[in-house]
Amino acid sequence: MARHATPTHLKLLSGTPDHRDTNEREPDPVFTAPDPPDCLDADAAHHWRAIVPELCCTRLLTALDVPILTLLCRLLGQIDEAERHIAVEGRVLSVGEKGYQQISPWATIAKQNSDAVARLMRQLGMTPAARGGMKLEAPAADTSELDKI
Numbered sequence: 001m002a003r004h005a006t007p008t009h010l011k012l013l014s015g016t017p018d019h020r021d022t023n024e025r026e027p028d029p030v031f032t033a034p035d036p037p038d039c040l041d042a043d044a045a046h047h048w049r050a051i052v053p054e055l056c057c058t059r060l061l062t063a064l065d066v067p068i069l070t071l072l073c074r075l076l077g078q079i080d081e082a083e084r085h086i087a088v089e090g091r092v093l094s095v096g097e098k099g100y101q102q103i104s105p106w107a108t109i110a111k112q113n114s115d116a117v118a119r120l121m122r123q124l125g126m127t128p129a130a131r132g133g134m135k136l137e138a139p140a141a142d143t144s145e146l147d148k149i
Helices: 008-013 042-057 063-089 105-123
Strands: 092-095 100-103
Touching: 042 063, 063 105, 100 105
Parallel strands: none
Antiparallel strands: 092 100
């Protein structure tokens, strides 16, 4: 599989030694954490509220990322639902008159969604490997009026 282009801000965070392959004119929109979209169910909205503020703090989220983040949260919500069903029904079901063993459809959903979540998290810089080498600068300390005197 081909390597995807790395956004400039991720290259800079990881300490790109030269600037040949950085885009100095790449758009850098300022973005604040939006509320969860109405299309998300309760599980997905819970994940949204946990993930979005973190991505905004590290400047890894822009308005253009909302659709892929919505998809990520939907997948995470579906995994939660599947795991609740698995907890009740089990990962393996007995099917038919003879009781043949079959993997639960919920287990299949959980596995497929987990694979998709891993891919999306890498794209959004949310895995340890994706963050490896990033160097985030500490936010500037607020100076009080007394410090200015």
